[in-house]
Amino acid sequence: MTASTDEIPEVDYVSGTGIPIRGNDIDTDQIIPARFMKVVTFDGLGQFAFFDLRFDDDDEPKEHPMNEDRFKESSVMVVNANFGCGSSREHAPQALMRWGIDAIVGESFAEIFAGNCLALGIPTVTADHETISELQEWVEENPHGEIDVDVEAETVTYGGTTVDVTVDDAQRKALVDGVWDTTALMKSNAGAVREKADSLPYIASDD
Amino acid sequence: MSEGTLYDKVWDEHAVTTLPTGQTQLFVGLHLIHEVTSPQAFGMLRERDMEVAFPDRTHATVDHIVPTADQSRPYADDAAEEMMSELEENVRAAGIDFSDPTTGDQGIVHVIGPEQGLTQPGMTIVCGDSHTSTHGAFGALAFGIGTSQIRDVLATGCIAMEKQKVRKIEVTGELGDGVEAKDVILEIIRRLGTDGGVGYVYEYAGEAIESLGMEGRMSICNMSIEGGARAGYVNPDETTYEWLAETDAFRDDPEKFERLKPYWESVRSDEDAEYDDVVTIDGNELEPVVTWGTTPGQGVGITQPIPAPEDLPEDKRDTARRAQEHMRVTPGETMQGYPIDVAFLGSCTNARLADLRRAARLVKGRKVHEDVRAMVVPGSQRVQRAAEEEGLKDIFEEAGFEWRNAGCSMCLGMNEDQLQGDEACASSSNRNFVGRQGSKDGRTVLMNPRMVVAAAINGEVTDVREMKEVNVA
Numbered sequence: 001m002t003a004s005t006d007e008i009p010e011v012d013y014v015s016g017t018g019i020p021i022r023g024n025d026i027d028t029d030q031i032i033p034a035r036f037m038k039v040v041t042f043d044g045l046g047q048f049a050f051f052d053l054r055f056d057d058d059d060e061p062k063e064h065p066m067n068e069d070r071f072k073e074s075s076v077m078v079v080n081a082n083f084g085c086g087s088s089r090e091h092a093p094q095a096l097m098r099w100g101i102d103a104i105v106g107e108s109f110a111e112i113f114a115g116n117c118l119a120l121g122i123p124t125v126t127a128d129h130e131t132i133s134e135l136q137e138w139v140e141e142n143p144h145g146e147i148d149v150d151v152e153a154e155t156v157t158y159g160g161t162t163v164d165v166t167v168d169d170a171q172r173k174a175l176v177d178g179v180w181d182t183t184a185l186m187k188s189n190a191g192a193v194r195e196k197a198d199s200l201p202y203i204a205s206d207d
Numbered sequence: 208m209s210e211g212t213l214y215d216k217v218w219d220e221h222a223v224t225t226l227p228t229g230q231t232q233l234f235v236g237l238h239l240i241h242e243v244t245s246p247q248a249f250g251m252l253r254e255r256d257m258e259v260a261f262p263d264r265t266h267a268t269v270d271h272i273v274p275t276a277d278q279s280r281p282y283a284d285d286a287a288e289e290m291m292s293e294l295e296e297n298v299r300a301a302g303i304d305f306s307d308p309t310t311g312d313q314g315i316v317h318v319i320g321p322e323q324g325l326t327q328p329g330m331t332i333v334c335g336d337s338h339t340s341t342h343g344a345f346g347a348l349a350f351g352i353g354t355s356q357i358r359d360v361l362a363t364g365c366i367a368m369e370k371q372k373v374r375k376i377e378v379t380g381e382l383g384d385g386v387e388a389k390d391v392i393l394e395i396i397r398r399l400g401t402d403g404g405v406g407y408v409y410e411y412a413g414e415a416i417e418s419l420g421m422e423g424r425m426s427i428c429n430m431s432i433e434g435g436a437r438a439g440y441v442n443p444d445e446t447t448y449e450w451l452a453e454t455d456a457f458r459d460d461p462e463k464f465e466r467l468k469p470y471w472e473s474v475r476s477d478e479d480a481e482y483d484d485v486v487t488i489d490g491n492e493l494e495p496v497v498t499w500g501t502t503p504g505q506g507v508g509i510t511q512p513i514p515a516p517e518d519l520p521e522d523k524r525d526t527a528r529r530a531q532e533h534m535r536v537t538p539g540e541t542m543q544g545y546p547i548d549v550a551f552l553g554s555c556t557n558a559r560l561a562d563l564r565r566a567a568r569l570v571k572g573r574k575v576h577e578d579v580r581a582m583v584v585p586g587s588q589r590v591q592r593a594a595e596e597e598g599l600k601d602i603f604e605e606a607g608f609e610w611r612n613a614g615c616s617m618c619l620g621m622n623e624d625q626l627q628g629d630e631a632c633a634s635s636s637n638r639n640f641v642g643r644q645g646s647k648d649g650r651t652v653l654m655n656p657r658m659v660v661a662a663a664i665n666g667e668v669t670d671v672r673e674m675k676e677v678n679v680a
Contacts, residue, residue, distance in 0.1 A: 038286035082402035090353035119355030
């Protein structure tokens with residue numbers, strides 16, 4: 001049984017308004033605290049994204065971009081360095097995606113987090129500190145301004161400005177060609193996989 | 208590009224083909240699963256009507272949500288019970304071995320793999336947990352993955368990956384008294400940064416690493432991810448083989464051991480291997496390291512002053528300011544004397560038998576400070592049994608430590624073991640992120656297990672080198 005790759009959309013382009021989330025080393029425990037991971041599906045995680053930064057002990061909203069009306073419809077998150085470090089929990093990008101995020105632009109990303117984003121079809125594109133700071137400021141001033149993330153051309157356009165960004169080669173190819181769902185892709189090589197398994201010393205020695 | 212390293216060899220050995228994305232399809236020799244990150248992946252498989260491709264290369268345990276006090280079923284926490292039931296059903300349907308608590312083999316996934324001999328040199332090992340890097344201590348290529356990737360591995364036995372660079376971290380010399388593997392890795396992260404390892408696999412080498420036992424090597428590889436490196440490893444040697452020979456996998460099958468040993472030897476990095484980067488650290492100079500902030504890279508030698516944010520590189524200042532406010536520490540002072548409310552001895556970093564033995568020697572003849580709640584959570588049921596048989600449980604309990612059942616516990620506070628309010632915790636775990644131990648105002652100070660004991664006894668962060676072992680044997 002192999003799933004069809006026809007259903008996998010190409011993600012060569014993401015457009016939407018922005019939301020700035022400032023700070024380096026924002027870890028996945030902040031993005032989704034562990035107590036919200038006691039679930040067997042990802043449904044409904046969106047409301048818990050950045051929960052402890054957004055709500056106080058009585059669950060009253062605190063000052064946070066994700067609580068502001070002007071950013072409610074945002075889909076492009078603009079972050080700083082080493083975003084998504086820490087735990088491998090896919091619950092983190094799942095929560096952001098379910099909140100409404102379709103693309104993340106930042107200075108740098110932790111590897112497992114970026115891989116998890118790719119598995120969900122969310123581009124994680126990077127630019128230097130200055131470029132990101134300017135974009136964050138622009139988003140603050142233009143919460144309803146459109147940002148175009150062109151994955152294929154590796155550019156971000158906002159308010160008449162176009163800046164170069166970097167997209168990891170494999171990520172770009174996967175998103176642009178719509179082959180980011182790797183299950184079907186790898187499943188089609190099942191014969192070669194079995195052969196490889198049987199050739200490994202530690203598996204062969206089990207026989 | 209690196210050449211002739213263990214990483215290159217294990218990668219080549221497991222590469223199936225190149226995918227249209229340019230990524231390599233890499234065969235996975237061992238897939239470890241647990242209750243938190245796997246249920247959604249099994250759900251995705253069911254949606255697509257797919258089966259588990261290699262159930263015999265897959266092994267399950269329960270660790271994150273398992274209660275460490277009352278483990279009778281159903282669990283008091285409904286959510287925990289649901290996650291456990293879901294895992295039981297998934298592994299039963301797929302025919303996957305499950306070290307559940309009734310087997311006596313349950314424990315933290317990164318403790319049970321090595322102790323059962325599932326973890327072997329030259330393997331590719333994945334798990335939906337970032338501390339999978341632990342298994343690199345055996346010369347395996349081991350890394351954490353997300354849930355969609357778990358689906359990939361369950362369905363195909365493979366993972367899609369890009370090859371990374373290799374940085375050799377050579378720790379020369381000899382570690383001083385009171386200085387442990389944990390201090391080495393905290394120092395590495397402090398120097399290279401929490402994102403210094405992004406894009407790299409770390410090879411740990413040098414006399415100070417080679418002279419460590421397997422538990423110490425695991426502590427170091429465990430925290431590779433805190434330095435941004437998804438995987439870290441130590442080349443296998445006699446220390447590795449001695450451990451393996453005693454495990455379930457080889458204890459009764461010395462012939463299999465002999466058959467595999469040449470493969471293990473063959474994956475060692477060549478003498479003339481090429482690395483993308485080499486970093487050298489003088490092990491003689493190290494002292495116990497503790498964290499003062501809210502990332503594992505915000506550490507400091509126990510006799511050294513906490514840095515002022517303005518003395519740090521510009522991109523570290525904001526994080527440092529916020530961290531110092533949260534932790535309520537003062538630049539210029541040392542961490543000695545920092546009052547603690549809780550002492551946690553546990554986690555996949557430091558809850559193996561050797562860790563508990565070392566800690567117990569310091570506990571003997573002493574009492575936990577009256578204002579401190581202290582607990583020991585063994586890494587596995589086997590560690591727990593062995594420690595109880597050796598009398599370690601009695602030593603800890605007589606001193607006032609709580610002795611718990613095996614699990615992840617207060618490392619991440621997914622069960623009932625959590626910090627309350629703004630409690631400060633001396634912790635042998637791996638992450639001091641805000642909120643990590645279950646309270647968003649909680650304060651975590653990472654340190655080695657004997658430093659945790661010293662803090663528990665004195666009620667404050669203490670230089671363990673100033674405490675003598677009381678000889679009451």
